[in-house]
Amino acid sequence: MTTTVLGAGYAGVMAANRLAGRGEEVVLVTPEPWFVERIRLHRVATGLRENARLDLKTVLNPAVEVIEGTATKIGDGKVQLASGENLPYDTLLYAIGSGASASNGSYRIVSERETERLRDALAEAPEAPVTVVGAGLTGVELAGALREAGREVKLITAATPERRAIQAHLRFLAKHGVEIEFARVDPAEIEGIVVDTTGFTVPSLAADSGLPVDESGRLLVDEQLTVPGHPNILGAGDAVHSSFRAACATALPMGAHAADVIIERRQGQSGKPFRMGYVLQCTDLGGGRGRVQFLHPDDTERAIAIDGRAGGLVKETICRMTVRWLTQERDRAGRYSWPAGA
Numbered sequence: 001m002t003t004t005v006l007g008a009g010y011a012g013v014m015a016a017n018r019l020a021g022r023g024e025e026v027v028l029v030t031p032e033p034w035f036v037e038r039i040r041l042h043r044v045a046t047g048l049r050e051n052a053r054l055d056l057k058t059v060l061n062p063a064v065e066v067i068e069g070t071a072t073k074i075g076d077g078k079v080q081l082a083s084g085e086n087l088p089y090d091t092l093l094y095a096i097g098s099g100a101s102a103s104n105g106s107y108r109i110v111s112e113r114e115t116e117r118l119r120d121a122l123a124e125a126p127e128a129p130v131t132v133v134g135a136g137l138t139g140v141e142l143a144g145a146l147r148e149a150g151r152e153v154k155l156i157t158a159a160t161p162e163r164r165a166i167q168a169h170l171r172f173l174a175k176h177g178v179e180i181e182f183a184r185v186d187p188a189e190i191e192g193i194v195v196d197t198t199g200f201t202v203p204s205l206a207a208d209s210g211l212p213v214d215e216s217g218r219l220l221v222d223e224q225l226t227v228p229g230h231p232n233i234l235g236a237g238d239a240v241h242s243s244f245r246a247a248c249a250t251a252l253p254m255g256a257h258a259a260d261v262i263i264e265r266r267q268g269q270s271g272k273p274f275r276m277g278y279v280l281q282c283t284d285l286g287g288g289r290g291r292v293q294f295l296h297p298d299d300t301e302r303a304i305a306i307d308g309r310a311g312g313l314v315k316e317t318i319c320r321m322t323v324r325w326l327t328q329e330r331d332r333a334g335r336y337s338w339p340a341g342a
């Protein structure tokens with residue numbers, strides 16, 4: 001039996017390793033023959049880091065067959081690629097992330113290609129100020145990296161954030177020269193270099209294929225991460241509709257759980273529901289500083305946080321751990337585990 005995994009991101013690689021290590025035939029479809037550490041793209045955009053690529057071989061079980069291509073349509077038992085080739089599958093895992101391009105002309109750092117577009121624009125205008133719209137994790141990390149790179153930065157956010165961590169990020173950025181403005185704006189109407197970080201949009205593959213999606217195009221899955229009415233199609237990561245936050249911290253356990261469901265079904269079991277709990281949310285604020293916010297399993301904030309250089313160090317350690325979890329799963333399938341939910 002073959003499982004075809006679409007997307008070599010955190011969810012896709014984790015699932016492919018977990019399946020291949022347990023004897024499942026796995027085909028991984030990826031547009032690019034490398035793994036992108038997406039959580040480092042804000043530093044690539046600002047030129048603080050050359051790229052965020054890792055050779056796929058360093059994170060992927062060698063038994064996984066890699067097919068370089070982009071899925072354009074999912075049919076019954078086969079996936080069509082942009083090359084026109086049709087790939088048959090027994091089970092499909094939809095893990096294509098959330099790197100859709102911006103439609104409003106502003107820059108985004110959701111994918112490697114979009115990030116390189118911003119990096120080139122910044123290199124062409126080294127003195128130009130930059131406006132970042134959105135004070136989520138991506139906006140805050142980008143603003144911090146832009147300041148570290150010596151840029152004049154304005155960060156615009158619609159409202160005073162409720163989360164204490166985001167309030168602390170904004171205080172930190174303001175203290176380090178970032179102009180903060182509270183306003184609801186249309187990024188398309190702001191002049192100059194504007195980066196829209198307000199939410200991740202997903203590719204339209206699921207919708208184009210007639211699969212059930214929510215209003216933003218995210219694939220609908222049940223508690224076993226399985227598409228209703230399509231028992232041989234599962235989904236994981238940013239590309240699926242879920243009650244969990246779109247994050248690497250969610251994509252890794254979801255990818256692992258989807259693999260477990262596939263294996264359990266092969267063994268005649270029904271597959272357990274997906275559960276997870278959060279522990280930390282770590283933010284890179286630039287200049288080696290960061291914040292580590294401790295969380296309750298349901299993603300609400302605990303009173304404890306680590307700030308400053310210590311926070312920056314923990315953040316870097318966690319970034320490295322994300323790759324380590326993948327390589328550990330490559331070397332011993334089933335090793336990765338995660339905290340249970342509330």
Ligand SMILES: Cc1cc2nc3c(=O)[nH]c(=O)nc-3n(C[C@H](O)[C@H](O)[C@H](O)COP(=O)(O)OP(=O)(O)OC[C@H]3O[C@@H](n4cnc5c(N)ncnc54)[C@H](O)[C@@H]3O)c2cc1C
Nearest residue numbers: 007009010011038039042071096097237238247248249251
């Ligand atoms: C700057 C930045 C900082 C971030 N920081 C954090 C953080 O600190 N902590 C955290 O938890 N999260 C963070 N995130 C979010 C995190 O990166 C995502 O939630 C995570 O990458 C989702 O993993 P995924 O496997 O679902 O998708 P991805 O990692 O995006 O992988 C999807 C893969 O699918 C491929 N693909 C797309 N379309 C197709 C197709 N049609 N056919 C085949 N393959 C396709 C893509 O090329 C990509 O390789 C950050 C994101 C950004 C942009």
